[in-house]
Amino acid sequence: MSSPTPEPSPPTPAQPPAGAAWEATQVLPRPAPGRGNALPTGAHLAEFELLRVLGEGGFGIVYLAHDHSLQRRVAIKEYMPSTLAMRSGPLDVVVTADKHQPVFDAGLDSFINEARLLAQFDHPSLLKVYRFWRANGTAYMVMPFYEGATLKDTLRQMGSPPDERWLTALLASLTEALAVIHAEHCLHRDIAPDNVLLLADSGRPLLLDFGAARQVIGDATQALTAILKPGYAPVEQYAEVPSLKQGPWTDIYALCAVIYAAVMGSKPPVSVARTVSDSCVPLVEAAAGRYSPRFLQAIDAGLSVRPDGRPQSVQEFRQALGIDDLPAGAAPMPARPAPAPGPAARPAAGAAAPLAPLPMPRTGGLPRPVLLGGVGAAVLLLAGLAFWAGQRQQPAATAAPAAVGAAAPAPAPAAVPATTAQPVNLSIQGEFDRLLQARSADFDVQARANAPKLRIGKDRLGFKVTSSRDGHVYVLVGGPDGSLLLLYPNAMASDNRIRAGQTLALPQSSWPLDTSEPAGPEHFAVIVSEHPRDFSHLSKQQVAWFLSLPTGAAGSALANGHAGPGSVMAGKARCNTAGCDRYGAALFSVDVVN
Structure with a gap:
């Protein structure tokens, strides 16, 4: 991919003399050994002196810097995809292998496009980019240095869920900001409580981490998988299905998931799991009496699993909430709660905001699930996008709209309907135990993780498999979110x-898997089968590179209908003779921690 013409210097700083460019920068000290790819304190990039590292992630490094031209503090984001590139000399960035150059260049173009987009926007709830430029084999983006507390931290400090007036004020500002970027055919694609900053001076919310912001023209971007946060990412971000296109409704789902988390104290169930068995209790039931019916109905509509069941534009969503009907000043900025003991401020760029995700090479029609994480985390899509079930639309709202700004009184008790038996969900560990019990006694298999704990955004999954006999290896993983x-x-x-006797190290270099959310135990079942095994009768749904197996009630029904020994999730041996289904098996687990 060819690179766009380097951007001229911005209007604020003076242009360099003829023959000079911002590439002609210098650094005072060299990076200290062992400090990774980050530039050291005192380094100079053009007119900016680096004061300290604010954060370092898998796609870039964010520095606090002093602007000597305008005498102000700024944040500088440097494009540095750690899995593709490294520091060479004081400033230069080079790829670690020639094969990475096309992907690195594509990511660099995406980084520049992100900066260009942000520079176009002018809204108090959107990040502002002062300027950006290419140099030293990479690129830089200069932004204001914001201070405040994330919405995630703010909600944690509150003793109880915020009231409707506070949440409406939050939504008023954030939906205004989204309307601005949607008008330019862009999407945020990574709205979550830790990506909203409440500014220290005003309490105004600021949308962070536009690493997933992307120009959307027609269907061109449907091949890209954005940065995914389970619980906040809607179903259309998990897989390429022509009927599940991304659009303004994608950001609306994530924003409503944020409000759901604020009201309920926990995020909604993972969207892909909801396609099989929707365990998400609507807010009109779970929060009745604490908020107005109109407010709750609007959030529930925005959380519809099906994209066409949600408001299709920010304007439609604001109308559902009644924000545009409020008199001037009726939705002030959220008041900051009293801070809990300890630090309550966080720089906007201080957590290594994810840069634009790299467009990955295509393989077999599937989006590559590595190098998609925000803070150095490659997304292992442990979510079961099995089959589309429960396609019924959200019921139309029938309650009369209540005034936004004060919680409606609790409704009169309604007749309690007769309770119905809830479907029993699949026990993944139970299936793994049955799989292990049915193994052949003379078929020894050993499997062990390289580390018992994996830190989100820092560690990479690794394990080893050995077998006493020749065979075919199959690895199942059950995630903390209930996926398989x-x-x-x-x-x-x-x-x-x-x-026989070979030690197989997995994952292989062609499909590395870094650790990402959610936290919790991951359980693995390793099968070494004498004959190849078939899983196509269980599912044909792919999630990125991997076959997604049924869980929840659907998985439980399959397990209950399995008449043979062992587990239905072990697949079927491709052989026809009696007693040919011979395999060895081993189990292990790892803890995913923050």
Whole structure:
């Protein structure tokens, strides 16, 4: 991909003399050994002197800097995808291998496009970019240095859920900001409580982490998977399905998930799990009496699993909330709660905001699930986008709209309907135990993780498999979110044979998996089968590179209908003779921690 013409210097700083460019920068000290790719304190980039590192993630590094031209503090974001590139000399950035150059260049173009987009926007709830430029084999973006507390931290400090007036004020500002970027055919794609900053001086919310912001023209971007936060990302961000296109409704879902988390104290269930068995209790039921019916109905509509069940534009969503009907001053900025003991401020760029995700090479029609994480985390899509179930639309709102700004009185008690038995969800650990019990006694398999704990955004999954016999390796993983994937073989690795006595290290270099949310235990079942096994009767749904197996009530129904020994999730051996289904198995677990 060709690179766009380098941007001219911005209007604020003076242009460099003829023959000079911002590339002609210098650094005073060299990076200290062991400090990674971050530039040291005292380094100079053009007119900016670096004061300290605010954050370092998988796609870039954010510095606090002093602008010597305008005598002000700024934040500088440097494009530095750590899995593709490294520091060479005091300033230069180079790829770690020639094969990474096309992907690195594509990410660099995306970084510049992100900066260009942000520079166009002018709204108090959107990040502002002062200028950006290419130099030293990479690029830089200069922004204001914001201070405040994230919405995530603010909600944690509150003793109880915020009231409707506070949430409406929050939504008024954030929906205004979204309307600005949507008007330019852009999406945020990463709205979450930790990506909203409440400014220290005014309490105004500021949308952070436009790493997923992307120009959307027609269907061009449907091939890209954005940064995903389970619980906040809608279903259309998980897989490429022509009927599930992304649009303003994508950001509306995430914003409503944020409000749901504020009201309920926990985020909604993962959207892809809701396609199988929707366990998300509507707010009109869960929060009745604490907020007006109109407010709750609007949030529930925005949380519809189906994109066409949500408001299709920010304006439609604001109308549902009644924000545009409020008199001037009726929705003030949210008041800051009293801070809990300890630090309550966080710089806007201080957590290594994710840069624009890299457009990954295509393999077998599936989006590549690595290098998608925000803070150095590659997204392992442990979510079961199995089959589309429960396609019924959200029921139309029938309650008369109540005034926004004061919670409606509790409704009179209604007749309690007869309770119905809730479907029993699949026990993944139970299936793994049954799988292990049915293994062949003379087929020894050992599997062990490289580390018992994996830190989100820092560690990479790794484990080893050995077998006493030749066979075919299959790895199942049950995630903290209740999903179940066939991790190996996959679209990137179809040759799953192992020799007797061989130690197989997984994942392989062609499909590395870094640790990402959600936190919790991940359970693995490893099968080494004498014959190849077939899982196609269980599911045909792919999530990125991996086959997604049914969970919840659907998975439980399959398990209950399994008549043979072992687990239905072990698949079927491709052989026809009696007693040919011989395999060895091993189980292990790792804890995913923050």
